Every structure is written in structure tokens, then in C-alpha cells.
Amino acid sequence: MPHPARISEPAITDAARALLEQEGVEGLSMRELARRLGVRAPSLYFYVKSRDDLLRLLNSAGLRELGAMLTAAASGAATPGARLHAMADAYASFAFGSPQLFRLIFGPCPEERRAEASAAEAAARPLLAAAGDLVSAEDVLDIARALWSLVHGYTTLALSEQFQMGGEPRQAIHRALDYLLAGIESGGRGASIVQPRVVG
Amino acid sequence: MPHPARISEPAITDAARALLEQEGVEGLSMRELARRLGVRAPSLYFYVKSRDDLLRLLNSAGLRELGAMLTAAASGAATPGARLHAMADAYASFAFGSPQLFRLIFGPCPEERRAEASAAEAAARPLLAAAGDLVSAEDVLDIARALWSLVHGYTTLALSEQFQMGGEPRQAIHRALDYLLAGIESGGRGASIVQPRVVG
DNA sequence: GGGATTGCCTAACAGTGTAAGTTTTCCTCG
DNA sequence: CGAGGAAAACTTACACTGTTAGGCAATCCC
Numbered sequence: 001m002p003h004p005a006r007i008s009e010p011a012i013t014d015a016a017r018a019l020l021e022q023e024g025v026e027g028l029s030m031r032e033l034a035r036r037l038g039v040r041a042p043s044l045y046f047y048v049k050s051r052d053d054l055l056r057l058l059n060s061a062g063l064r065e066l067g068a069m070l071t072a073a074a075s076g077a078a079t080p081g082a083r084l085h086a087m088a089d090a091y092a093s094f095a096f097g098s099p100q101l102f103r104l105i106f107g108p109c110p111e112e113r114r115a116e117a118s119a120a121e122a123a124a125r126p127l128l129a130a131a132g133d134l135v136s137a138e139d140v141l142d143i144a145r146a147l148w149s150l151v152h153g154y155t156t157l158a159l160s161e162q163f164q165m166g167g168e169p170r171q172a173i174h175r176a177l178d179y180l181l182a183g184i185e186s187g188g189r190g191a192s193i194v195q196p197r198v199v200g
Numbered sequence: 201m202p203h204p205a206r207i208s209e210p211a212i213t214d215a216a217r218a219l220l221e222q223e224g225v226e227g228l229s230m231r232e233l234a235r236r237l238g239v240r241a242p243s244l245y246f247y248v249k250s251r252d253d254l255l256r257l258l259n260s261a262g263l264r265e266l267g268a269m270l271t272a273a274a275s276g277a278a279t280p281g282a283r284l285h286a287m288a289d290a291y292a293s294f295a296f297g298s299p300q301l302f303r304l305i306f307g308p309c310p311e312e313r314r315a316e317a318s319a320a321e322a323a324a325r326p327l328l329a330a331a332g333d334l335v336s337a338e339d340v341l342d343i344a345r346a347l348w349s350l351v352h353g354y355t356t357l358a359l360s361e362q363f364q365m366g367g368e369p370r371q372a373i374h375r376a377l378d379y380l381l382a383g384i385e386s387g388g389r390g391a392s393i394v395q396p397r398v399v400g
Numbered sequence: 401g402g403g404a405t406t407g408c409c410t411a412a413c414a415g416t417g418t419a420a421g422t423t424t425t426c427c428t429c430g
Numbered sequence: 431c432g433a434g435g436a437a438a439a440c441t442t443a444c445a446c447t448g449t450t451a452g453g454c455a456a457t458c459c460c
Binding site: 229231250251 | 415416417426
């Protein structure tokens with residue numbers, strides 16, 4: 001090797017993640033990223049196919065990190081309920097610790113920058129495992145989706161400050177989760193009250 | 201009036217919304233929008249302060265429309281439970297009917313393009329009213345947030361196709377809502393099991 | 401030391417949002 | 431019926447973006 005290389009894919013993704021958190025997705029420009037790495041923009045294209053591909057890498061890495069945090073949180077709790085509370089907390093911690101990355105992962109994704117399926121699976125697995133400890137196998141998928149929805153919705157809305165009316169949403173999520181867990185343990189109400197209508 | 205004006209703010213926002221749904225946020229460019237209106241890009245700036253301002257207008261209009269849909273859905277249901285199911289359905293209908301607008305509203309918003317507070321309030325009001333029929337006044341805020349979180353999370357995840365493993369999430373949302381409603385009616389489990397820890 | 405190879409460069413293109421200044425078009429008024 | 435005025439949209443331009451094509455220079459192997 002002639003030159004010792006000045007940059008590398010890990011260095012690029014690290015710097016990109018930092019820049020993402022500081023400036024948001026739209027502020028993550030190839031030129032600014034290159035500037036921070038002491039290099040010119042076109043040089044990045046020797047290590048990364050395109051900007052969308054770079055975002056896809058961040059997306060996948062973020063999902064794997066989220067999965068690892070969920071797994072770690074789950075491993076420290078005894079009961080299924082405590083496990084889910086710990087995971088909800090980890091979920092919110094990830095979102096509030098890396099808000100822009102969280103938004104990148106779950107925001108509008110032009111298909112070019114969507115994470116690999118394996119990364120998404122890595123994030124979903126610990127949740128499915130926890131749900132499996134809670135209900136029978138045939139209900140796992142529905143229950144996991146309900147739990148994920150509640151936690152994800154809460155986190156997303158809190159992150160985008162849609163909960164405008166005061167309070168401490170970061171803690172109240174545990175109350176909401178308790179309600180849902182209570183409903184799950186009681187078996188719900190049976191069939192839906194209204195027939196869902198599908199609208200185009 | 202010298203010319204009869206060829207464009208107007210409503211014409212711009214209408215075309216912008218159509219373009220948004222067709223091409224996504226990043227595809228909504230001022231030049232393409234102008235081209236569709238038979239005009240050049242700089243002319244748009246007589247009616248709209250900036251692209252971000254245009255997105256803010258779409259955002260506000262979308263929130264008001266969502267609020268109207270929720271109100272309409274609620275008005276057709278007798279019991280509080282049926283009302284919430286109908287609203288959940290309306291929420292999903294809005295999201296699946298105008299996915300890009302939904303993502304614009306609840307996605308990452310650079311503060312410049314965030315909707316006016318009154319629009320957000322218009323969307324939240326029907327939910328707060330329905331929650332008020334379900335629980336006592338002191339719990340309304342928490343319960344409304346939990347309900348909104350569940351429905352929003354479910355809709356968001358289904359919309360971004362994070363629910364990869366088959367099934368019909370559009371209908372399963374009613375099951376999840378039933379679980380949460382059952383838990384709310386039973387009063388939950390009391391205090392949280394784990395103490396929430398706040399992480400930077 | 402010479403040649404090859406590699407890593408980064410500069411230059412350029414097509415696209416973006418947006419500001420300044422200019423032209424065109426119509427209505428009104430004398 | 432023609433002149434003035436004003437409003438609408440125009441052209442031009444700038445700084446920025448992602449990205450490609452070709453070139454220079456620095457290192458390693460022989």
C-alpha cells in the first residue's frame with residue numbers, strides 16, 4: 001500500500017453519526033463530513049457507495065445497537081413484566097440519547113437507505129423473546145406488536161414534543177405499559193367492538 | 201388587478217400536497233412544484249415565504265384534517281370504547297391515505313416547518329374528549345397519551361413496514377387497543393415495577 | 401532508482417433553495 | 431382611445447448539494 005489511508009469506513013460512519021446528531025439528516029452533507037475527516041468530498045466515495053448508502057449503514061448500525069441495548073436491559077430483569085419495563089426504558093434511552101439516529105431509523109426512508117433485514121430482526125428479537133414469556137405462542141406476534149407500538153409511539157411522540165401539556169412523559173411511559181400489561185394478563189375484552197373498515 | 205394571478209396560496213399548497221404524496225418530501229422541490237403550476241420557481245416566493253414555510257403549511261393543514269377526521273369518527277360512536285376504536289381506525293385511515301403527509305407531520309421536523317400549536321391542539325382535542333369519557337379528570341392526560349401512543353406507534357410501524365412478519369396489522373390494532381382499554385378499566389397494576397432511570 | 405499502484409485531488413455537471421432586478425401585462429384614468 | 435401605474439411573473443445569479451471523470455503525487459516492490 002502506497003499511502004497509509006487517511007480515512008476508512010468505520011472512521012466515516014463514526015464521523016457521520018456525530019454529524020448526524022449535531023446537524024440532523026439534512027445537515028449531514030458529504031462535503032461537511034469530508035471536511036471533518038480532513039479530506040475532500042469525492043474521496044468518501046472510495047469507501048461508501050453514496051450518501052444514501054451511508055445513511056443505510058448508520059441505520060443498520062443503529063438498529064443493531066438498539067437491539068443490543070434491549071437485550072442487555074432484558075437480561076437484568078427477573079420477571080417478564082420487569083423485563084418489558086426495562087426494555088421500554090432502554091428504548092427511550094436510545095431514542096433520547098441518539099434522537100437523530102432514532103428518527104433516521106424510524107422516519108421516512110426512501111427504500112435506498114433502509115437497514116438490512118437482519119439488523120431489524122436483531123432489534124425485534126429481544127422483544128419477541130420477552131413477549132414469548134408473557135403469552136402463548138400463537139399470541140406472541142400480536143402482543144409483541146402491541147407492546148412495541150405502545151413504547152414506540154410514546155417514545156416518538158415524546159421525542160417530537162407532541163406531548164405539549166407538561167408532565168414527565170419519560171416516566172409516565174411505565175404507567176402506560178402497566179395498563180397494557182394488565183389488559184394483556186386479563187385477556188383483553190375479547191373481540192373488537194367495532195368492525196374495522198379499510199379505507200383507501 | 202393587473203394580471204389575473206395565475207397561482208395562489210391554495211393552488212400552491214394543493215399542488216404541493218399532491219407532489220408530496222407522489223415524490224416524498226425530498227422530491228418536493230420548488231422548481232418541480234412551479235413547473236406543475238405553469239410558473240417559474242421564484243414566483244412561488246410571492247405566496248410562500250420559503251420551502252420550509254410551505255411544508256409548515258402542509259403540516260398544519262394535515263393536522264387539522266386529521267383532527268376533523270377524528271372528530272367525525274368519534275361523533276358516530278355511542279360508547280367511549282367504540283369511540284376510541286373508531287378514532288383509531290380514522291387515524292390509520294389518514295396515515296394510509298396520505299402516508300407522506302403523515303410522515304411529514306410526525307417525522308423529523310427542523311422546527312422551521314413545525315405546525316402551529318393550534319393545529320396540533322385541533323388534532324389532540326377529540327382524543328382528550330374521548331379519554332375524558334373514560335377516566336377521571338386527573339388521569340385524562342396520562343390515559344390520552346397512552347391511547348395515542350398505542351395507536352400512533354401501531355400506525356407508524358405498520359406504515360414503515362416494520363411489522364415484517366406477515367399478518368394484517370391494519371386490523372390487529374383493534375385487538376391491541378382492546379388490551380389497553382381492558383387494562384385501563386381494571387385500573388392497571390398500580391405502581392411501576394421498575395424505577396425508571398433517566399439516561400442522557 | 402524505476403515502475404506500478406493506490407489514495408486523494410481538482411474540475412465539472414446537474415440539481416437545489418432563494419435574492420435582486422427586470423420585463424410583461426392588464427386596469428384605470430384622463 | 432392612449433398614457434401611467436402597479437402587480438405578476440420573469441431572468442439572472444449565488445451558494446450550496448450529491449456525484450462522476452480524469453490527474454497528480456506519494457509510497458511500496460523489484
